[in-house]
Amino acid sequence: MGQPLLSLRGLTKAYPGVVANDDVSFEIGRGEIHALLGENGAGKSTLVKMIYGLVKPDAGQMEMAGSAFAPSEPAEARRAGVAMVFQHFSLFDALSVAENVALGMETPAKTRDLARQIREVSEAYGLPLDPYRTVGTLSAGERQRVEIIRCLLQDPRLLIMDEPTSVLTPQEVEILFETLRKLRSEGTSILYISHKLEEIRALCDTATILRLGQKVATCTPAETTARELAEMMVGSSFATPAAKTTTPGEVLLETRQLSLPAPDAFATPLRAVSLSLRAGEVLGIGGVAGNGQDELLAALSGERLAPRGTIFFKGGDVSRMGPVVRRDAGLLSGPEERLGHAAAPNMSLVENGVLTAARREGLVRNGFIDWSGAARFSERVIERFDVRTPSAQTAARALSGGNLQKYVIGREILQNPEVLVVNQPTWGVDAAAAAAIRQALLDLAAQGAGILVISQDLDELLEISDRFAALNEGRLSEARPVAELTIEKIGLMMGGAHDMEVADAQP
Amino acid sequence: MIRLEKRPQPSRLWTLLSPILAVLLTMVVGGFLFAVLGADPFEAIRTIFWDPLFNPQFAAYSRPQLLVKAGPLILIAIGLSIGFRAGIWNIGAEGQYIMGAVAGAAAGLALYPSESPLIFPLMVLAGALGGWAWAMIPAILKTRFGTNEILVSLMLVYVAESILASVSSGLLRNPEGMGFPGSRNFREWEAAANLEIFADTGMHWGVVAAFIAVIGAYVLMARHIQGFNIRLSGEAPRAARFSGVNPARVVIFCLGTAGALAGLAGLFEVTGPAGQISIDFNSGYGFTAIIVAFLGRLHPVGILLAGLLMALTYIGGELAQLMLGVPGASIQLFQGMLLFFLLGVDVFTNYRIRIGQGVAA
Numbered sequence: 001m002g003q004p005l006l007s008l009r010g011l012t013k014a015y016p017g018v019v020a021n022d023d024v025s026f027e028i029g030r031g032e033i034h035a036l037l038g039e040n041g042a043g044k045s046t047l048v049k050m051i052y053g054l055v056k057p058d059a060g061q062m063e064m065a066g067s068a069f070a071p072s073e074p075a076e077a078r079r080a081g082v083a084m085v086f087q088h089f090s091l092f093d094a095l096s097v098a099e100n101v102a103l104g105m106e107t108p109a110k111t112r113d114l115a116r117q118i119r120e121v122s123e124a125y126g127l128p129l130d131p132y133r134t135v136g137t138l139s140a141g142e143r144q145r146v147e148i149i150r151c152l153l154q155d156p157r158l159l160i161m162d163e164p165t166s167v168l169t170p171q172e173v174e175i176l177f178e179t180l181r182k183l184r185s186e187g188t189s190i191l192y193i194s195h196k197l198e199e200i201r202a203l204c205d206t207a208t209i210l211r212l213g214q215k216v217a218t219c220t221p222a223e224t225t226a227r228e229l230a231e232m233m234v235g236s237s238f239a240t241p242a243a244k245t246t247t248p249g250e251v252l253l254e255t256r257q258l259s260l261p262a263p264d265a266f267a268t269p270l271r272a273v274s275l276s277l278r279a280g281e282v283l284g285i286g287g288v289a290g291n292g293q294d295e296l297l298a299a300l301s302g303e304r305l306a307p308r309g310t311i312f313f314k315g316g317d318v319s320r321m322g323p324v325v326r327r328d329a330g331l332l333s334g335p336e337e338r339l340g341h342a343a344a345p346n347m348s349l350v351e352n353g354v355l356t357a358a359r360r361e362g363l364v365r366n367g368f369i370d371w372s373g374a375a376r377f378s379e380r381v382i383e384r385f386d387v388r389t390p391s392a393q394t395a396a397r398a399l400s401g402g403n404l405q406k407y408v409i410g411r412e413i414l415q416n417p418e419v420l421v422v423n424q425p426t427w428g429v430d431a432a433a434a435a436a437i438r439q440a441l442l443d444l445a446a447q448g449a450g451i452l453v454i455s456q457d458l459d460e461l462l463e464i465s466d467r468f469a470a471l472n473e474g475r476l477s478e479a480r481p482v483a484e485l486t487i488e489k490i491g492l493m494m495g496g497a498h499d500m501e502v503a504d505a506q507p
Numbered sequence: 508m509i510r511l512e513k514r515p516q517p518s519r520l521w522t523l524l525s526p527i528l529a530v531l532l533t534m535v536v537g538g539f540l541f542a543v544l545g546a547d548p549f550e551a552i553r554t555i556f557w558d559p560l561f562n563p564q565f566a567a568y569s570r571p572q573l574l575v576k577a578g579p580l581i582l583i584a585i586g587l588s589i590g591f592r593a594g595i596w597n598i599g600a601e602g603q604y605i606m607g608a609v610a611g612a613a614a615g616l617a618l619y620p621s622e623s624p625l626i627f628p629l630m631v632l633a634g635a636l637g638g639w640a641w642a643m644i645p646a647i648l649k650t651r652f653g654t655n656e657i658l659v660s661l662m663l664v665y666v667a668e669s670i671l672a673s674v675s676s677g678l679l680r681n682p683e684g685m686g687f688p689g690s691r692n693f694r695e696w697e698a699a700a701n702l703e704i705f706a707d708t709g710m711h712w713g714v715v716a717a718f719i720a721v722i723g724a725y726v727l728m729a730r731h732i733q734g735f736n737i738r739l740s741g742e743a744p745r746a747a748r749f750s751g752v753n754p755a756r757v758v759i760f761c762l763g764t765a766g767a768l769a770g771l772a773g774l775f776e777v778t779g780p781a782g783q784i785s786i787d788f789n790s791g792y793g794f795t796a797i798i799v800a801f802l803g804r805l806h807p808v809g810i811l812l813a814g815l816l817m818a819l820t821y822i823g824g825e826l827a828q829l830m831l832g833v834p835g836a837s838i839q840l841f842q843g844m845l846l847f848f849l850l851g852v853d854v855f856t857n858y859r860i861r862i863g864q865g866v867a868a
Contacts, residue, residue, distance in 0.1 A: 340743045355739065
């Protein structure tokens with residue numbers, strides 16, 4: 001392929017407490033679609049930001065078409081021929097397509113000329129778009145086209161696309177892929193960021209896989225199985241857990257073919273999720289972020305009501321019951337987002353205790369809140385879970401993320417739930433505190449509660465779960481005993497490649 | 508370089524200090540305003556804030572007026588503050604106030620000239636219901652169709668004003684009024700009159716209701732789970748849903764309470780100080796109450812004090828018009844300034860100023 005378009009050598013970028021990129025080197029050829037593959041937090045975003053001039057590397061060099069390339073700001077990167085389509089669009093709803101495109105340009109042409117250019121480019125690349133439409137009326141897919149056309153008008157040599165298909169329908173994905181293939185045939189290079197294995201195998205010429213900030217490999221996805229890709233992405237850094245001896249009790253929580261439409265454009269619908277959780281058991285649910293974790297928790301907590309006959313608690317149908325009734329019955333939950341969801345930022349810890357524990361802890365009598373009882377409950381949580389805070393009267397937002405996490409999880413555990421559903425229970429918590437939270441969850445299970453842990457931390461799930469299932473695009477895989485799992489199986493379950501095993505089997 | 512830095516938690520000191528500072532700033536800038544208008548600024552400020560209470564010549568008349576004006580302002584502001592705490596922006600209290608007065612007056616007039624002791628309680632009930640019903644329009648539209656309560660409640664003020672104009676020269680017009688618009692005078696009909704309870708204090712049933720509302724709102728917001736849910740909905744709507752709060756019920760409760768209290772204020776006004784339903788009996792209390800609610804930090808006790816202060820500017824303003832010849836609009840400007848400065852100074856409750864070069868972003 002001759003001289004590469006962009007070569008990266010030894011790029012390193014550290015943030016306080018974490019090395020986002022550690023000595024990453026690879027090359028992007030001319031007219032190549034190059035995939036950047038990795039789990040959330042693997043360092044994909046940081047790497048791309050360095051190429052686009054948003055972040056300065058601590059060490060390492062880049063070369064663009066043979067000459068040194070060290071952009072200090074995005075404008076410089078754009079002048080060198082780098083264009084980027086972000087995952088979240090930066091468009092003004094009230095303006096037209098052409099006006100939005102003009103805003104992103106340094107020397108915009110007159111609106112009429114620009115509209116003509118937009119038409120030409122959109123027709124040439126099969127991306128139909130009316131330059132005079134108001135952006136507010138466009139679908140997510142059409143908005144992405146605005147961003148792509150804005151990039152294409154700059155005649156880029158390298159187009160960076162950050163998880164472009166996460167907001168698209170399958171039909172829109174097909175159109176996008178056609179466009180990208182056409183660009184490739186004209187010699188434009190594309191850096192394509194994703195964690196979706198099928199897409200990468202269908203589209204990309206080369207793939208570089210990152211894990212924990214380091215490059216794992218550069219390979220040809222068409223010649224690599226999804227299994228191998230998944231394994232490289234997930235890694236085998238965790239020890240195989242020891243087999244657990246469990247004596248599962250009766251089924252406490254069950255969902256039957258639970259389907260819920262996505263509440264908004266950036267959410268994931270739940271598709272026929274069936275699971276069952278027994279007393280004394282920990283069920284771990286893995287998966288890459290944004291595959292329906294929040295939506296599953298909202299359906300189980302009662303924040304979003306589900307169709308009748310889909311969610312059962314201790315044999316009774318609770319699908320149409322709200323959070324208060326489910327809590328009274330013993331079904332408790334802890335959402336992922338601490339500030340604004342699990343806790344109200346400007347309210348004190350005592351008030352945040354009342355938020356979920358009002359009834360189970362008897363903090364309300366005849367509708368009146370027993371504030372001294374509430375303070376005692378909060379102090380118990382603070383003491384038992386070692387929450388570092390000046391006092392129980394401190395506002396939630398004044399606590400560090402890890403300390404608040406200990407508080408909101410502890411608040412649920414101390415209420416002796418019969419079933420506890422938690423999403424990312426140890427996210428942002430230091431190692432010792434994380435271990436304490438896990439132990440508390442295990443103790444709760446040992447007392448006969450059913451625990452459902454949704455997490456993106458595989459080590460955590462394998463450490464504490466009895467059975468494991470994975471969410472992918474709102475579908476839940478079958479739950480399997482952790483003792484029977486191998487790395488390949490987990491990777492495939494998480495990558496959503498359970499359909500692909502069939503494809504692999506067929507020659 | 509000066510920049511604002513978010514405080515880890517809201518400053519208690521500034522929560523209390525900012526209304527006082529806002530009043531002081533209003534006095535200073537208002538003083539300039541009066542100076543430009545050709546009045547002695549010190550005399551103007553004294554006339555507005557001091558003379559109504561302590562001037563030997565006027566105080567006897569204007570002191571009772573303080574409660575007369577503060578009563579409806581406090582009653583309405585208490586209702587509004589409950590909604591504002593939940594992030595429900597009912598700015599149509601003026602309309603609810605009018606409709607409460609119309610409904611209450613109509614209920615009474617239907618039974619004229621009965622002297623039954625049940626007439627006044629019936630009118631009070633009808634007044635509350637009238638305001639409540641008028642507030643249910645934005646509430647139901649919001650919960651059913653997701654309309655914006657700010658726009659709907661505000662527009663309904665103008666509808667209410669048109670209804671008021673219509674009934675005061677039509678349906679409720681005094682048949683013995685020789686064709687003049689306006690209803691019978693309730694002050695002359697003992698069973699329906701809302702007169703002073705103690706002579707020369709200005710204390711009428713509306714003021715009593717306002718004090719009860721202050722205490723009730725305090726207990727609700729500080730001690731009751733419903734008040735907690737209202738505050739939670741305003742602070743973090745998602746956390747409120749997680750907690751199990753039904754957002755629609757909060758909307759209905761908050762708008763309903765505000766409407767009912769505004770309706771009560773309207774009824775007490777037409778049966779007492781105003782005396783009759785007339786095209787312009789409403790004097791903008793529903794809008795001024797918004798300032799009172801914010802000036803009082805949405806806190807019942809704060810609203811009590813703010814209501815009294817705002818009443819003072821009304822009375823003092825009238826006095827200043829009379830004595831110094833400043834235009835009436837300058838008094839409204841003065842009141843508006845108070846809200847403006849309060850909102851401005853309020854930044855310091857949640858932010859502090861840092862001077863000098865910060866850490867490079």
